[in-house]
Amino acid sequence: MTTLRCYLFIPLLWLSASLWVLPVQAESPGAEPEASDAQQWERGVLPIPDVIVVDQNGRKLRFYTDLVKGKTIAINFFYPTCVTMCLPNAAILRNVQRTLGKRVGRDVRFISLSVDPDERPAALKKFAQRFDVAPGWHFVSGNKADTDRLLTALGAFSGDKVNHSAMTLIINEPAHYWTRIHGLTPPPLQVETINQAASGALL
Numbered sequence: 001m002t003t004l005r006c007y008l009f010i011p012l013l014w015l016s017a018s019l020w021v022l023p024v025q026a027e028s029p030g031a032e033p034e035a036s037d038a039q040q041w042e043r044g045v046l047p048i049p050d051v052i053v054v055d056q057n058g059r060k061l062r063f064y065t066d067l068v069k070g071k072t073i074a075i076n077f078f079y080p081t082c083v084t085m086c087l088p089n090a091a092i093l094r095n096v097q098r099t100l101g102k103r104v105g106r107d108v109r110f111i112s113l114s115v116d117p118d119e120r121p122a123a124l125k126k127f128a129q130r131f132d133v134a135p136g137w138h139f140v141s142g143n144k145a146d147t148d149r150l151l152t153a154l155g156a157f158s159g160d161k162v163n164h165s166a167m168t169l170i171i172n173e174p175a176h177y178w179t180r181i182h183g184l185t186p187p188p189l190q191v192e193t194i195n196q197a198a199s200g201a202l203l
Contacts, residue, residue, distance in 0.1 A: 051146035056124035056139040072198040073109045075169040079116035079161045080123040089183035094131040096190045105136020115164040117144035175200045
């Protein structure tokens with residue numbers, strides 16, 4: 001599908017995407033320790049690997065410690081040569097970024113995680129530059145083993161970059177609050193979801 005044809009489908013995709021907002025609550029005090037990984041993920045308690053990633057500016061960062069810990073974040077998934085879902089997904093996040101303004105990088109952080117391991121910073125930056133990325137929005141890549149660990153922990157592993165997850169994952173890390181929405185959810189609803197996550201309010 002060409003980029004142009006992809007954008008022509010956005011209104012229909014937004015309609016279906018707006019129906020997919022899946023709230024996830026924090027773990028209750030009485031949670032059973034024998035819970036499966038899937039159950040733990042849904043409770044927001046499955047550890048996020050603190051692996052090394054490199055961002056579009058060539059900086060080495062620890063994914064959990066430097067990007068996630070203590071913050072409200074929105075994570076989406078892409079790869080730099082993608083010409084279909086990744087482009088409208090990032091364009092929507094750009095509009096969300098514009099609405100949130102200076103809160104991005106201060107109260108909220110965006111992370112675009114490449115599902116294609118070992119992408120060079122130059123490729124990440126070239127993709128990011130299409131979307132007027134402001135400080136606080138990191139396009140990151142890691143090696144294959146670490147990328148697979150991250151995608152599994154985030155509930156987004158597919159094993160095939162072309163069929164990667166179309167979701168945006170919104171997390172209030174201190175509150176153990178995780179919410180999944182479709183990546184093509186219209187910007188106003190994404191902003192609302194981020195605001196609710198930041199406040200710890202249940203959807």
